[in-house]
Amino acid sequence: MNTSAATPRDTDDSIRLATLPVRALLRRAPVTVAPDTPIHTAARLMRDERVSSLLVVHENRLIGLVTDRDLRNRVLAAGLDPQSAVVDVATTVVQTVDVGDHAFDALLLMARLNVHHVPVLDDGRVVGIITATDLQQQQSNSAVNLAGAIYAQESLEDLVQVSARIGELQRQLAAAGTPAHAAGRLVSAMTDALTSRLLQLGEARFGPPPVPYAWVAAGSQARNEQTAKSDQDNCLVLDDAYDPATHGAYFERLARWVCDGLNACGYVYCPGEMMAMTDAWRQPLARWRAYFRQWIEEPQPKALMLTCVFFDQRFVHGERSLLDALRAEVLQRTPGQRIFLAHMVSNALTHQPPLGWLGGIHTIRSGKHEGTIDLKHSGIVPIIDLARVYALAGGLLAVSTRERLAGAAHSGEITAERTRDLIDALDFLADLRIQHQARLLAEGRAADNYLHLHELSELERRHLKDAFTVVKELQGVLERRYLAGRF
Structure with a gap:
C-alpha cells in the first residue's frame, strides 16, 4: 500500500475536486436510446458518437446504462442475438449524481461501486454522463x-x-x-x-x-x-x-x-x-x-x-x-414555527463569543485549558447555530454552514452584507482552528480546539475580536426577533 505524502500539486487537485461542481465536467449532451432499441443499432450509435456508454431513457426518465463492457460481456461473450432490445443488457439499477454535486463526490461514488460511468441528473432529468477519464484529468493523488x-x-x-x-x-x-x-x-x-x-x-x-x-x-x-x-x-x-x-x-x-x-x-x-x-x-x-x-x-x-x-x-x-x-x-x-424557533435560538445563545463589556477577549480562567480560548464552542459553534436557525426558519435544504448562510441571504433571513460578515468570520475562525490543529499534529500531539492568544499576531488578534463582535451582534438580532418578552 502506497503511503507516500502528497505533493502540493496533488493537494491543489484535491481542493479543485472538493469545490468543482459536476456540471463543470459536462462536455456534451447525453447520448440516449430508447429501451426497445436493438443492440446492434445501439452499438453503431456508440461507434458513430465516439462514446463508451449510452443512457437508456424512456419519457425523459433514466431506465438504465449500457457500456462497451456490457456489449462485450453480455452480448458477444454470451452469444446474445444483437436484434435483442438494448434494455436487456443494460444495468438498470444505476447510481447517479446531481449537476450541483461536487466532482469529488462523483469520484468517491465510482470508487465505492467500482464503476467508470455515472449519469448526471438535473431535477430528475438526464443531462449527461461523466466517466472516470473525465475525473482523472482533475483528480488528486492524495x-x-x-x-x-x-x-x-x-x-x-x-x-x-x-x-x-x-x-x-x-x-x-x-x-x-x-x-x-x-x-x-x-x-x-x-x-x-x-x-x-x-x-x-x-x-x-x-x-x-x-x-x-x-x-x-x-x-x-x-x-x-x-x-x-x-x-x-x-x-x-x-x-x-x-x-x-x-x-x-x-x-x-x-x-x-x-x-x-x-x-x-x-x-x-x-x-x-x-x-x-x-x-x-x-x-x-x-x-x-x-x-x-x-x-x-x-x-x-x-x-x-x-x-x-x-x-x-x-x-x-x-x-x-x-x-x-x-x-x-x-x-x-419548520418555517413559521415561532415557538420551536425561539427554543432553537435560546439553545444557540448558550454558546457565546468570549467578549467582555469593553470588547476585550476573555480567556478560560481555570482548569486544564486555562489561558486559552475555545475556538470551537466560543467561535465556530455560535455561527453554526445561527446558520441552522436561518435554514430552519427559511426551509432551506442546505446543510453546510456556508451554504446555509448564502441561502439565508436569498431568503431574507439575513442581509447580504451581514451574510458576508458571518462567512468572513467563519472562514477566519475555521482557518485558525485548522492551522492550530495542524501545528499540534506536526508536534505529535493530539489535536484540540484550545488556542493561546500569544500564538497570534497583533493583526490576527484584531481580526479575532472583529469576528467575535460580528457573531455577538447577530446573536443579539435573533434574540430580539424571537425571544423578546417570551421567556
Whole structure:
C-alpha cells in the first residue's frame, strides 16, 4: 500500500475536486436510446458518437446504462442475438449524481461501486454522463488515492491503519493554505468513505439487509466540516417494512459494527450517544417523522438541546430516498414555527463569543485549558447555530454552514452584507482552528480546539475580536426577533 505524502500539486487537485461542481465536467449532451432499441443499432450509435456508454431513457426518465463492457460481456461473450432490445443488457439499477454535486463526490461514488460511468441528473432529468477519464484529468493523488485505499481494505484492522493517514492529509491541506471549508469537505469525505466501507464489510459479515436503510451522518460530518478532532454523530433511517422482532438484531449488529469501527479509526463515540448503535436513533421512517413532529410542534428545551444535531443530516450509504423524504417533511414544517424557533435560538445563545463589556477577549480562567480560548464552542459553534436557525426558519435544504448562510441571504433571513460578515468570520475562525490543529499534529500531539492568544499576531488578534463582535451582534438580532418578552 502506497503511503507516500502528497505533493502540493496533488493537494491543489484535491481542493479543485472538493469545490468543482459536476456540471463543470459536462462536455456534451447525453447520448440516449430508447429501451426497445436493438443492440446492434445501439452499438453503431456508440461507434458513430465516439462514446463508451449510452443512457437508456424512456419519457425523459433514466431506465438504465449500457457500456462497451456490457456489449462485450453480455452480448458477444454470451452469444446474445444483437436484434435483442438494448434494455436487456443494460444495468438498470444505476447510481447517479446531481449537476450541483461536487466532482469529488462523483469520484468517491465510482470508487465505492467500482464503476467508470455515472449519469448526471438535473431535477430528475438526464443531462449527461461523466466517466472516470473525465475525473482523472482533475483528480488528486492524495485524497482520492486515500479514498481508493479505504475502499480496497478487507478488514477493520486494515481500515484502522489506512485511517491514520487522514491526520496527515489535514496537515498537508493546512500546509498548502487550503481554505478550511475545502479541507473540511475532504476530511469529511474520508469519514464517509470509512463509514461506507464499514457498512460494506458489515453486510458481507452479517448478510444483506432485510429491509432498505439509509445510514445518515449528523453534526459536523453532515455539514462537511470535520477536522482531525471529531467525534461521531450518525443515525439509521429504516424502511417502514422494518419489524423489530424480525429485523432488530441484524441492524443492531450492523450499527454497532460501524460505530465500533469508526471509534477504532479515531472517530470517538459521541458523548451524548447520538449514534446509530443507540436504539432510539435506529428507527423506521415513520418513527423519525414522529420524532421531528414532536420536536417541532411540541418543543421541549432540553430535548432540543440534545437532539439539535439531527437537524444537520446528510445521506452517506444505503437508500437515499428514505432521508430525502424525511428532510423534505421537516423543512416543510419548520418555517413559521415561532415557538420551536425561539427554543432553537435560546439553545444557540448558550454558546457565546468570549467578549467582555469593553470588547476585550476573555480567556478560560481555570482548569486544564486555562489561558486559552475555545475556538470551537466560543467561535465556530455560535455561527453554526445561527446558520441552522436561518435554514430552519427559511426551509432551506442546505446543510453546510456556508451554504446555509448564502441561502439565508436569498431568503431574507439575513442581509447580504451581514451574510458576508458571518462567512468572513467563519472562514477566519475555521482557518485558525485548522492551522492550530495542524501545528499540534506536526508536534505529535493530539489535536484540540484550545488556542493561546500569544500564538497570534497583533493583526490576527484584531481580526479575532472583529469576528467575535460580528457573531455577538447577530446573536443579539435573533434574540430580539424571537425571544423578546417570551421567556
